[in-house]
Amino acid sequence: MQTNKINLLETYLSLYISPMQVLNATKKGDSDYVVLDIRNAPSQIKQDQIAGAIAMPAKDLPAHLDALDKAKTYVVYDWNGGTILGKQALLILLKAGFKAFELAGALEGWKGMKLPVEAV
Amino acid sequence: MQTNKINLLETYLSLYISPMQVLNATKKGDSDYVVLDIRNAPSQIKQDQIAGAIAMPAKDLPAHLDALDKAKTYVVYDWNGGTILGKQALLILLKAGFKAFELAGALEGWKGMKLPVEAV
Amino acid sequence: MQTNKINLLETYLSLYISPMQVLNATKKGDSDYVVLDIRNAPSQIKQDQIAGAIAMPAKDLPAHLDALDKAKTYVVYDWNGGTILGKQALLILLKAGFKAFELAGALEGWKGMKLPVEAV
Numbered sequence: 323m324q325t326n327k328i329n330l331l332e333t334y335l336s337l338y339i340s341p342m343q344v345l346n347a348t349k350k351g352d353s354d355y356v357v358l359d360i361r362n363a364p365s366q367i368k369q370d371q372i373a374g375a376i377a378m379p380a381k382d383l384p385a386h387l388d389a390l391d392k393a394k395t396y397v398v399y400d401w402n403g404g405t406i407l408g409k410q411a412l413l414i415l416l417k418a419g420f421k422a423f424e425l426a427g428a429l430e431g432w433k434g435m436k437l438p439v440e441a442v
Numbered sequence: 443m444q445t446n447k448i449n450l451l452e453t454y455l456s457l458y459i460s461p462m463q464v465l466n467a468t469k470k471g472d473s474d475y476v477v478l479d480i481r482n483a484p485s486q487i488k489q490d491q492i493a494g495a496i497a498m499p500a501k502d503l504p505a506h507l508d509a510l511d512k513a514k515t516y517v518v519y520d521w522n523g524g525t526i527l528g529k530q531a532l533l534i535l536l537k538a539g540f541k542a543f544e545l546a547g548a549l550e551g552w553k554g555m556k557l558p559v560e561a562v
Numbered sequence: 563m564q565t566n567k568i569n570l571l572e573t574y575l576s577l578y579i580s581p582m583q584v585l586n587a588t589k590k591g592d593s594d595y596v597v598l599d600i601r602n603a604p605s606q607i608k609q610d611q612i613a614g615a616i617a618m619p620a621k622d623l624p625a626h627l628d629a630l631d632k633a634k635t636y637v638v639y640d641w642n643g644g645t646i647l648g649k650q651a652l653l654i655l656l657k658a659g660f661k662a663f664e665l666a667g668a669l670e671g672w673k674g675m676k677l678p679v680e681a682v
Contacts, residue, residue, distance in 0.1 A: 324656060326573045326576075327573060327576060327577055327656055328653065328656050328657060330450075330570075330573045330574060330577070331577070331649055331652060331653040331656070332653065333446045333447060333450045334450065334646075334649060335646060335649055335650060335653065336446075336447060337447055337450070337451070338646050401554075402523075402644050403523075403524065403642075403643075403644025403645055403646075404522050404523025404524045404547065404548065404550065404551070404643065404644045405523055405546065405547050405551060406454075406455060406458050406523075406546045406547070407546075409451055409454060409455055410455060412451060413448065413451040413452065413455065416444060416447055416448050416451070417448060426645065426646045426647075427644065427645050427646070428644065430644065431644070431645060434641075450570075453566045453567060453570045454570060456566075456567060457567055457570070457571070521674075522643075523643075523644065524642050524643025524644045524667065524668065524670065524671070525643055525666065525667050525671060526574075526575060526578050526643075526666045526667070527666075529571055529574060529575055530575060532571060533568065533571040533572065533575065536564060536567055536568050536571070537568060
């Protein structure tokens with residue numbers, strides 16, 4: 323059972339990337355990381371997003387895979403860590419062969435750490 | 443590792459049902475879906491619940507399995523997506539041979555989407 | 563798929579311990595349970611913690627494993643159940659051979675149940 327626990331934790335945690343890793347990567351000019359805001363909500367509900375993120379609602383993601391770049395690493399995020407939308411988007415990306423992670427703590431955690439956001 | 447990630451995501455996501463699927467299913471008169479509010483809290487703490495839900499606290503669930511119907515699909519929800527009570531209830535139901543899902547986003551997500559609730 | 567779901571739920575839930583189990587265990591004088599507050603935040607941000615918890619930020623945990631006791635059972639918690647920090651700390655402890663759980667519902671759930679906290 324101990325092995326099962328460790329295997330589950332290792333695989334689960336391998337789905338995520340930390341806010342600081344994302345921040346450090348996207349600070350550089352030509353980053354290999356692209357942050358996708360996958361919230362299924364209009365701008366007036368979203369109000370703001372992670373600075374530099376691209377709006378790519380999870381519901382639209384399957385139809386837009388051709389526009390993505392296999393050389394990049396995609397980081398998806400939803401409102402908070404209690405939803406499954408990030409995992410749904412991540413599954414779509416991984417199954418299509420993209421490098422991708424979900425942002426640990428989601429937008430709520432990012433804002434809680436006072437990291438940069440921008441109006442949408 | 444990619445395969446492990448995809449397998450974990452697929453199994454994890456298969457535990458969940460989205461609010462819109464639940465709403466559409468329960469809108470019909472004789473729905474096959476039954477929503478169970480599994481919060482272990484008295485009414486004065488709960489105050490409201492998903493419209494049409496049945497109060498079935500997780501702690502009482504094992505003793506009430508006989509009252510459930512194998513022809514139905516049960517949807518369980520707790521306060522928010524950061525608890526484990528929904529998964530505990532879901533495990534009880536699945537092990538007893540019922541069709542069941544946890545509501546993605548839980549009550550918090552349902553309310554955030556302004557979906558119908560009712561006083562308890 | 564039903565078996566996969568049940569296996570995943572059982573392993574996932576085995577990572578957690580409930581607030582009431584922790585409360586009952588730590589109420590006794592010489593408890594075998596030690597609660598670790600693994601939040602990576604200074605005291606002025608944390609403000610309070612679970613009564614009797616030991617501050618052990620997740621980032622410092624790998625360097626402090628020698629100070630832990632294999633006879634004890636460690637319970638880690640972060641701000642809320644939507645983060646991955648608790649799982650990261652748990653993985654470190656389990657891989658090092660310690661008995662450990664994550665607190666179900668995290669600090670947010672503990673406070674929501676009005677369980678005892680103390681200033682830090």
